[in-house]
Amino acid sequence: xxxxxxxxFLGAVDTVTGSKFLLEADGTRVLVDAGLYQGLATxxxxxxxxxxxxxxxxxxxxxxxxxxxxxxxxxxxxRDGFAGRVTCTRTTAELASIVLRDSAHxxxxxxxxxxxxxxxxxxxxxxxxxxxxxxxxxxxxxxxELDTDVALAPGIEVRLACAGHILGxxxxxxxxxxxxxxxxGDLGRPHHPLLRPPEDxxxxxxxxxxxxxxxxxxxxxxxxxxxxxxxxxxERGGSxxxxxxxxxxxxxxxxxxxxxxxxxxxxxxxxxxxxxMALAALEVYRRAATRGAPELRPEARALxxxxxxxxxGVHDPEASxxxxxxxxxxxxxxxxxxxxxGRVLHHLAHQLPDRRNTVLLTGYQADGTRGRQLAEGAxxxxxxxxxxxxxxxxxxxxxxxxxxxxxxxLEWLGRAPRPPRTVxxxxxxxxxxxxxxxxxxxxxxxxxxxxxxxxxxxxx
Numbered sequence: 001x002x003x004x005x006x007x008x009f010l011g012a013v014d015t016v017t018g019s020k021f022l023l024e025a026d027g028t029r030v031l032v033d034a035g036l037y038q039g040l041a042t043x044x045x046x047x048x049x050x051x052x053x054x055x056x057x058x059x060x061x062x063x064x065x066x067x068x069x070x071x072x073x074x075x076x077x078x079r080d081g082f083a084g085r086v087t088c089t090r091t092t093a094e095l096a097s098i099v100l101r102d103s104a105h106x107x108x109x110x111x112x113x114x115x116x117x118x119x120x121x122x123x124x125x126x127x128x129x130x131x132x133x134x135x136x137x138x139x140x141x142x143x144x145e146l147d148t149d150v151a152l153a154p155g156i157e158v159r160l161a162c163a164g165h166i167l168g169x170x171x172x173x174x175x176x177x178x179x180x181x182x183x184x185g186d187l188g189r190p191h192h193p194l195l196r197p198p199e200d201x202x203x204x205x206x207x208x209x210x211x212x213x214x215x216x217x218x219x220x221x222x223x224x225x226x227x228x229x230x231x232x233x234x235e236r237g238g239s240x241x242x243x244x245x246x247x248x249x250x251x252x253x254x255x256x257x258x259x260x261x262x263x264x265x266x267x268x269x270x271x272x273x274x275x276x277m278a279l280a281a282l283e284v285y286r287r288a289a290t291r292g293a294p295e296l297r298p299e300a301r302a303l304x305x306x307x308x309x310x311x312x313g314v315h316d317p318e319a320s321x322x323x324x325x326x327x328x329x330x331x332x333x334x335x336x337x338x339x340x341x342g343r344v345l346h347h348l349a350h351q352l353p354d355r356r357n358t359v360l361l362t363g364y365q366a367d368g369t370r371g372r373q374l375a376e377g378a379x380x381x382x383x384x385x386x387x388x389x390x391x392x393x394x395x396x397x398x399x400x401x402x403x404x405x406x407x408x409x410l411e412w413l414g415r416a417p418r419p420p421r422t423v424x425x426x427x428x429x430x431x432x433x434x435x436x437x438x439x440x441x442x443x444x445x446x447x448x449x450x451x452x453x454x455x456x457x458x459x460x
Contacts, residue, residue: 004025005460006458007181007459008021010031016069018043028153030156031060032174032183035067039366040368047128061074062088067186074086074100078137083140089146090145090168090293092170093141094287096138101131147160159173167284171184178460180204184412187404188403188404195296196294196296204420205422206420208423209409209426215406218405238357242362256399271310272323273312338369348370352388353389421447422449424451437449
């Protein structure tokens with residue numbers, strides 16, 4: 001079987017998003033991740049193009065974790081005919097149900113708004129998928145335990161291991177007869193406050209590794225960066241807006257805010273979580289901590305129990321709109337983390353023109369997103385068909401990343417029990433992927449390649 005196994009790169013090549021990797025062996029097709037493209041329009045258009053392989057011929061989908069750029073294409077895959085089995089961890093299944101339902105809701109709302117306001121070039125504007133497609137996709141999910149061999153077809157087995165990126169995230173090892181292919185998914189860092197560090201890689205012939213931060217090391221956290229930004233905003237009578245990924249990033253931001261208030265480092269102003277998806281994800285984290293999920297650190301239960309103090313959840317749109325004129329300084333945490341959609345866009349439209357306010361960017365900002373534009377000093381950004389002036393202070397925080405940097409990735413790779421035949425470097429912007437491939441080649445002495453979109457290679 002190994003001689004006939006192949007791997008085709010259908011996403012997360014020359015960009016960070018859109019993860020899709022197709023394994024084929026003896027008539028069985030397995031898609032590792034079914035992610036949505038985000039960022040540049042040239043990449044987003046691929047969401048609408050027919051998949052290069054007929055979805056009806058795919059037998060299995062394996063999900064590394066619940067973020068949209070790894071799961072968000074699944075409902076479209078189902079709409080176009082996929083009816084196979086979807087394998088992931090239990091907590092990925094829980095979080096994916098939240099993420100995908102929210103994605104369909106936002107797409108349907110955006111389509112309605114675009115048709116009403118008339119700013120879309122499509123007549124009519126349509127969502128990529130709808131609620132019905134999501135429910136059909138969720139019905140196909142079959143959760144499995146970490147570190148357990150699961151048979152997909154005769155001679156094909158998969159094992160998921162802790163990746164330490166977000167709750168439920170996993171590396172994926174696929175045995176194809178005598179050949180083995182491993183996928184890092186999004187690789188976490190050794191010191192996540194809630195999650196255990198990534199498990200060491202297993203022996204593999206082909207290893208596919210992410211490179212989001214492949215050309216850099218995370219700077220040492222500035223202990224004053226967040227506190228100083230909040231304090232000076234409150235002093236000038238403004239409010240703080242924190243675009244944050246609803247899954248995991250919101251939890252980390254709340255933990256840090258709670259610590260700073262407890263130490264008297266920042267004023268105890270109201271903190272609002274304005275994201276139904278983030279509030280639902282918080283509940284998943286709480287349940288996982290209560291039951292002692294294996295990927296969580298022992299101290300996670302106590303940390304999560306203390307998280308709610310001073311935090312107000314915002315559920316309905318009317319309460320969300322009131323936050324645009326709060327009457328006093330406050331902190332609003334809202335999705336999406338790269339300002340590519342969701343309620344945060346309405347907050348940005350109202351708060352960016354006011355010099356008293358501050359926008360704190362809490363994570364990676366992909367090329368082509370509003371978050372990247374703000375991080376790079378844009379004087380105006382386009383929101384819902386109108387340009388909004390950027391007068392508020394913008395601060396890109398450096399301490400919240402849960403992606404391994406170049407050094408951490410190399411150290412993880414170096415713990416493999418034996419060198420793979422080939423390492424394929426994906427899930428990064430071109431410069432990041434090329435830099436990590438060079439480091440793997442020079443420092444580890446392995447063959448490392450940055451694949452091209454739709455390239456097909458042999459496994460083993």
